[in-house]
Amino acid sequence: MGRPRRPLLSRDRIVATALAVVDADGLDALSTRRLAAELGVSGPSLYNHVSTMEDLVDAVVDTILGEVDLSMFATPVADWRTALREWARSYRAALAEHPNIVPALAHGMGHRPNSLKIADAVFGCLVDAGWPRGQATRIGALMRYFVTGSALGSFARGFPDDASVYAGRYPHLSEAHLLAEHQREIDEGAFELGLESLLDGLAARTVTARGASGRAGGTPRW
Amino acid sequence: MGRPRRPLLSRDRIVATALAVVDADGLDALSTRRLAAELGVSGPSLYNHVSTMEDLVDAVVDTILGEVDLSMFATPVADWRTALREWARSYRAALAEHPNIVPALAHGMGHRPNSLKIADAVFGCLVDAGWPRGQATRIGALMRYFVTGSALGSFARGFPDDASVYAGRYPHLSEAHLLAEHQREIDEGAFELGLESLLDGLAARTVTARGASGRAGGTPRW
DNA sequence: GTCTATACGCAGATAGAC
DNA sequence: GTCTATCTGCGTATAGAC
Numbered sequence: 001m002g003r004p005r006r007p008l009l010s011r012d013r014i015v016a017t018a019l020a021v022v023d024a025d026g027l028d029a030l031s032t033r034r035l036a037a038e039l040g041v042s043g044p045s046l047y048n049h050v051s052t053m054e055d056l057v058d059a060v061v062d063t064i065l066g067e068v069d070l071s072m073f074a075t076p077v078a079d080w081r082t083a084l085r086e087w088a089r090s091y092r093a094a095l096a097e098h099p100n101i102v103p104a105l106a107h108g109m110g111h112r113p114n115s116l117k118i119a120d121a122v123f124g125c126l127v128d129a130g131w132p133r134g135q136a137t138r139i140g141a142l143m144r145y146f147v148t149g150s151a152l153g154s155f156a157r158g159f160p161d162d163a164s165v166y167a168g169r170y171p172h173l174s175e176a177h178l179l180a181e182h183q184r185e186i187d188e189g190a191f192e193l194g195l196e197s198l199l200d201g202l203a204a205r206t207v208t209a210r211g212a213s214g215r216a217g218g219t220p221r222w
Numbered sequence: 223m224g225r226p227r228r229p230l231l232s233r234d235r236i237v238a239t240a241l242a243v244v245d246a247d248g249l250d251a252l253s254t255r256r257l258a259a260e261l262g263v264s265g266p267s268l269y270n271h272v273s274t275m276e277d278l279v280d281a282v283v284d285t286i287l288g289e290v291d292l293s294m295f296a297t298p299v300a301d302w303r304t305a306l307r308e309w310a311r312s313y314r315a316a317l318a319e320h321p322n323i324v325p326a327l328a329h330g331m332g333h334r335p336n337s338l339k340i341a342d343a344v345f346g347c348l349v350d351a352g353w354p355r356g357q358a359t360r361i362g363a364l365m366r367y368f369v370t371g372s373a374l375g376s377f378a379r380g381f382p383d384d385a386s387v388y389a390g391r392y393p394h395l396s397e398a399h400l401l402a403e404h405q406r407e408i409d410e411g412a413f414e415l416g417l418e419s420l421l422d423g424l425a426a427r428t429v430t431a432r433g434a435s436g437r438a439g440g441t442p443r444w
Numbered sequence: 445g446t447c448t449a450t451a452c453g454c455a456g457a458t459a460g461a462c
Numbered sequence: 463g464t465c466t467a468t469c470t471g472c473g474t475a476t477a478g479a480c
Binding site: 024120127134146147150170173193200 | 371388
Binding site: 002031043047052 | 455457458459
């Protein structure tokens with residue numbers, strides 16, 4: 001076959017199909033041959049639209065990052081803590097909907113378009129709330145650390161189903177909370193506890209405008 | 223050649239050489255053929271000591287986790303905050319010494335021997351300090367989220383060197399702190415700020431034995 | 445039980461015809 | 463822009479020497 005009148009492929013269609021394959025059968029199942037079969041074309045045709053496999057996976061990750069809700073950063077932001085809390089939950093939820101893609105976060109977190117869009121929105125919100133630019137940058141980074149680390153720790157495979165394997169070997173851990181059935185609640189609880197603790201600890205680094213009651217909405221100190 | 227008088231290979235030697243290859247040339251450079259060449263044997267010989275490549279990478283990760291300092295959890299622990307702070311820094315430092323292995327953390331975080339040893343030590347410290355078992359489990363998990371997320375976000379490649387690429391495209395971010403040369407300080411600062419904020423936020427969830435001064439060393443509330 | 449030699453079936457990627 | 467044909471290198475299964 002030669003060149004078709006209308007293109008059979010597009011980058012968007014390839015990325016969308018790749019995401020569907022990853023969601024269905026995992027990252028390992030994503031190959032040029034599988035993808036080509038899924039799209040009804042031959043393998044090398046893909047290279048007219050994506051440069052490498054790594055490029056493609058990056059684009060899939062970026063698509064998912066595009067699903068993170070940023071509407072809470074629409075100015076003016078009433079309370080930076082509330083905005084950050086809602087954003088962090090939305091971020092985690094977007095990753096939870098595509099758990100198979102999470103291991104791909106491990107390569108190059110910084111240079112995808114939607115990564116920058118997210119970083120920009122968080123940074124702007126914090127600066128508007130009165131945080132100095134240096135602190136705003138750090139807070140954006142550390143929140144990302146926590147959310148992505150949470151996704152990685154939660155959606156990767158946890159303890160084996162049979163906790164009795166560890167009986168007696170680790171003095172403190174041979175308990176019910178090792179069981180896989182409890183893992184989801186633990187992950188959820190750990191995320192929420194960490195999120196609230198982070199926000200509390202950051203808020204304590206703000207100056208209070210009028211007495212102790214203003215702590216939660218105070219002006220950043222540095 | 224047949225069976226040698228003394229074994230040429232051992233699992234430990236294979237794992238150590240694999241770590242050296244990863245440190246030198248990255249995870250992608252680790253292949254059975256490369257590894258066999260380094261060790262002076264033929265490829266399939268490795269399979270007498272490791273079952274799969276995934277098994278081998280897991281063992282390499284476990285070796286690095288074994289370098290995390292746990293001595294601050296030796297009972298009795300004076301202050302759970304101090305212990306957790308020192309442990310988190312040691313954990314991050316161990317990963318920082320082998321940045322190329324960090325992407326491998328993305329697979330199966332929970333079932334390596336040294337993962338369990340670490341989880342057990344943290345859990346024991348927190349329970350000894352008075353935290354209820356459920357909260358201790360959550361805190362151990364969320365601290366791990368933050369430290370591993372920090373390693374992932376820091377040691378993976380950051381923004382491109384030329385910040386002018388983004389000039390005008392992201393309203394808040396076209397600033398000096400986008401430059402790669404500042405990335406290391408940002409990562410370090412974000413880690414420290416997040417760590418202190420987390421510990422402060424958790425400490426605020428304890429009851430104070432004698433007035434407000436006991437906040438840092440208070441007894442956990444739940 | 446530990447090694448070597450060989451080989452299979454995948455992978456990502458390229459060259460050149462239409 | 464898509465095809466066919468083909469390249470290299472991967473993990474690893476198998477068979478056999480000692």
